[in-house]
Amino acid sequence: MQFGLSDSQRLLQDSARKFFAAECPMTQVRRLMETDTAYDPALWSKMAEQGFTGIIFPEEYDGAGLGTVELILLMEEAGRALLPGPFFSTVVLAGGVLNAIGTAEQKKKYLAPICRGERRSTVAILESSASWDLASAQISAVNGKLNGEKLFVPDAAVADSIIVVARNDVFAVDADAPGIHIEPMSAMDLTRKLYSVRFENTPAEKLDDPAGLQKALDVATAALAAELVGGMQHTLDITVEYAKTRKQFGKPIGIFQAVQHQCADMYLETESSRSAAYYAAWTLEENAPDAALAVSIAKMYASDASRAVGNRGIQIHGGMGFTWENDLHLYYRRAKASETMFGDAAFHRERIARLAIDSAARTAKSA
Amino acid sequence: MDLNLTAEESQFRDELRAWLAANLPKDWNDWREKPIEVSFPYLRAWQQKLHEGGWAAVSWPKEYGGRSASLMQQAIFWEEMARVDAPPPANTLGLGIIGPTIIAHGTEAQKKRYIPKILSAEEIWCQGFSEPNAGSDLAGLQTEARLDGGNYIVNGQKVWTSFGWVGDWCEVVVRTDPSVAKHKGLTVLLVDMKSPGVDVRPLRQMTGESEFSEIFFRDVRVPAENVLGRVNDGWNVAISTLMHERGAFGARLHVLFKRNIDRLIELSHTTHHDGSPAAKDPLIRQKLAQCYAEIEIMRLNQLRAFSRMAATGVPGPEGSILKIFWSELNQRLQQTAQELLGSYGQLLGADPHSIDHGIWSYGYLRSRGNTIEAGTSEIQRNIIGHFVLGLPRSY
Numbered sequence: 001m002q003f004g005l006s007d008s009q010r011l012l013q014d015s016a017r018k019f020f021a022a023e024c025p026m027t028q029v030r031r032l033m034e035t036d037t038a039y040d041p042a043l044w045s046k047m048a049e050q051g052f053t054g055i056i057f058p059e060e061y062d063g064a065g066l067g068t069v070e071l072i073l074l075m076e077e078a079g080r081a082l083l084p085g086p087f088f089s090t091v092v093l094a095g096g097v098l099n100a101i102g103t104a105e106q107k108k109k110y111l112a113p114i115c116r117g118e119r120r121s122t123v124a125i126l127e128s129s130a131s132w133d134l135a136s137a138q139i140s141a142v143n144g145k146l147n148g149e150k151l152f153v154p155d156a157a158v159a160d161s162i163i164v165v166a167r168n169d170v171f172a173v174d175a176d177a178p179g180i181h182i183e184p185m186s187a188m189d190l191t192r193k194l195y196s197v198r199f200e201n202t203p204a205e206k207l208d209d210p211a212g213l214q215k216a217l218d219v220a221t222a223a224l225a226a227e228l229v230g231g232m233q234h235t236l237d238i239t240v241e242y243a244k245t246r247k248q249f250g251k252p253i254g255i256f257q258a259v260q261h262q263c264a265d266m267y268l269e270t271e272s273s274r275s276a277a278y279y280a281a282w283t284l285e286e287n288a289p290d291a292a293l294a295v296s297i298a299k300m301y302a303s304d305a306s307r308a309v310g311n312r313g314i315q316i317h318g319g320m321g322f323t324w325e326n327d328l329h330l331y332y333r334r335a336k337a338s339e340t341m342f343g344d345a346a347f348h349r350e351r352i353a354r355l356a357i358d359s360a361a362r363t364a365k366s367a
Numbered sequence: 368m369d370l371n372l373t374a375e376e377s378q379f380r381d382e383l384r385a386w387l388a389a390n391l392p393k394d395w396n397d398w399r400e401k402p403i404e405v406s407f408p409y410l411r412a413w414q415q416k417l418h419e420g421g422w423a424a425v426s427w428p429k430e431y432g433g434r435s436a437s438l439m440q441q442a443i444f445w446e447e448m449a450r451v452d453a454p455p456p457a458n459t460l461g462l463g464i465i466g467p468t469i470i471a472h473g474t475e476a477q478k479k480r481y482i483p484k485i486l487s488a489e490e491i492w493c494q495g496f497s498e499p500n501a502g503s504d505l506a507g508l509q510t511e512a513r514l515d516g517g518n519y520i521v522n523g524q525k526v527w528t529s530f531g532w533v534g535d536w537c538e539v540v541v542r543t544d545p546s547v548a549k550h551k552g553l554t555v556l557l558v559d560m561k562s563p564g565v566d567v568r569p570l571r572q573m574t575g576e577s578e579f580s581e582i583f584f585r586d587v588r589v590p591a592e593n594v595l596g597r598v599n600d601g602w603n604v605a606i607s608t609l610m611h612e613r614g615a616f617g618a619r620l621h622v623l624f625k626r627n628i629d630r631l632i633e634l635s636h637t638t639h640h641d642g643s644p645a646a647k648d649p650l651i652r653q654k655l656a657q658c659y660a661e662i663e664i665m666r667l668n669q670l671r672a673f674s675r676m677a678a679t680g681v682p683g684p685e686g687s688i689l690k691i692f693w694s695e696l697n698q699r700l701q702q703t704a705q706e707l708l709g710s711y712g713q714l715l716g717a718d719p720h721s722i723d724h725g726i727w728s729y730g731y732l733r734s735r736g737n738t739i740e741a742g743t744s745e746i747q748r749n750i751i752g753h754f755v756l757g758l759p760r761s762y
Binding site: 240278294358 | 368369370371372373376439629632633635636646649652653655656657659660661663664667668670671673674675677678688691692745747748749751752753755756757758759760761
């Protein structure tokens, strides 16, 4: 039993960290967040060259064939750098769903260009109910035509195709198909843009068997938890650095226990989130029976922890932490958006309860 | 990253399981509720049996009667013991903390003298570290030892001594040189508790029981050959004892917590809130799920810490969060139990209406000690702040 990274995993982590530091420093993040889409084609090509856009997909579709743990490590580094744009929506979300429930033909058509870095995509899940319960989807297709509206769709404006979770089925839609109306939604996170997408008799291609959808979304949920871990780590790092250098009463403020203990709590919350996210990745990779539970535990904990870490980081920075100029709020905004994506902590606690409490009742009855 | 057991680990676990299947006493439930003074001979006999099977001290080197078990095997050991609800060994501190310290710092003569009787539970050990004026600031301790011919003369008081009431021997930290900086003038003595001048008094705690004692030393003569390690190097010896206090014990705690949450989940189906099972109450569901998740994360944090230690040989930075995590988690778990059980939560074991013989009222009170014993949460946060995050020392 060994709960540490292998040499090759460490290598990937290290090269991803260096890549994002060089190609996506905060000046670049701030430049992109002021654009309409936060998408940079040049950065995208470089990520494709690194093999990031096909990281977990089979080599027959031009992917790199790595595992879920590798994906989680990459997402952690992306989170640390606050990587803007459609990487998560395209690769983790759309790529993951296509790989799970597309036919070989559909994978060739939609997934392979994603792996090669040629196309971008996203997945439309939420509707006006804003419920992450997949059974609540109302939108449906009649005679291969979609009608209805999806909300909170990430990066839809730069997507070449949109995967639509409908009642009972999942569809792929070309972004330039007739009857699609994409409008920006103005939201807190400036680095991952959200859109409403309305369909009016839009032709849609049904993906194969929707049975694999939940597992694909579980992978995406674990990846998002890992991205939160990266953001927490960065918030912790800059906060500790600030506590060492900022002086009041003639001393660095980090000497005061009121400050130091908050940093210790940030560390505890970050490391615990990391343990849970890594474990979730491993259970998904192994198809372990507790994978769904592990994913909910990871997302539940990281959702609450990232908010707490952000709160403490801003507080310790004092007035500086409240300025636009300081980067903390950019991470804080991303954390809030990710906190609700795929269900917030309360949503996942209820899922844990269904898996751990209600199953105990069934066992008791059958005994 | 591979969380499956290796072939060697599976073999270790299977061997232990087979041994437990044949040797685990069936009547522990008849004894566990009794006062420890009554059940102690039972625990001594159990340890004797463990020792005969070679399971009393798996972490110890083979030449001293252990199995040279890896950290993961130690974790497996405690998990298995907790899973079958095995009684604890009588000589908890001797096996877990003091024996390893004697193996690390003792002379060959000391090892020959003390180690076999620790293993066999013939001699029970306790630990004399904390004092009324030296808790978190342990190095400020005042119990003094003055060399007089071939003996040290010990005077002072220790407090919070577990197993003090039954201890045959005590690992005592004393001040042998008051003229140097406080960390530098300390020495560890192995003290025979039957020596004249040793007075042990029970310390009654908020749960009503007396797990701990106060020990008074008045002109107690301790032979100079009973110094453990070097004279005035007691701080390093004491620290190595404290390091053993953490480690694989956590694996045992995890399974105890897991058993508690599983029991609370069971109770949530039979306890009614406003006419329907508490398991249907959204607030209770949220709180039970939170505890359930944190208990799992406690296990994962431990596994990561063990893996780091196994790879590098030193405790990793994750290790420092384990104590804070489990102690505060247990307090939340006990509070959740109280909210679930409502008025019944307060009932003591003696009451015929009590739930589970009063373990929840006891656990609620006892959990307040968790964030104080073995290093307060404040001290743990100081350690993380200074030693892990590199912030300036606050004291």
